[in-house]
Amino acid sequence: MTDDASVIGAGTPDGLERLWTPHRMAYIKGENKPTGPDSASTGCPFCEMPKLDDDEGLIVARGALVFCVLNLYPYNAGHVMVCPYRHVADYTDLDDAETAELASVTQRAIRVIRYVSAADGFNIGMNQGRVAGAGIAGHLHQHVVPRWGGDGNFMPVIARTKVLPQLLTDTRRLLADAWNSSAVDE
């Protein structure tokens, strides 16, 4: 990612003003990471996101028991997370219905990202517990990270989201629009 790309991506000051809502983004960035025990849902970003509208919360899709949300600081463009609504820390805390929906929404996310961006592969998984690298250890989240040969040489519009939070809105819309499209399954 070059500085030039970020300048191009910034667009007009007017556009930036419309799209950028820093007061909302603070939730997602985890600037106010919960300081209490992991069992406390108060202030947990993954508990707060679903309360926002889809654009503000960067929600790609909402299931009955789990939701799919864009990562604000993606490892790669299109990096999403699948989380239960319920504030639980451990994979074994999920009940059968949550486990099944976490799996099916993860599958859907893979299909949608592949359809939208022609990803060559994926890294899928959870970091469980702080010792394993979980940034927000109190609320389980499954990462779905698309990979390309030579990561980064694909749709420039999406690639810019790595540096420009407001363009995550565009990525979210792309994925959300494809989510319920039957074209994904063809």
Ligand SMILES: [Zn+2]
């Ligand atoms: Zn939570």
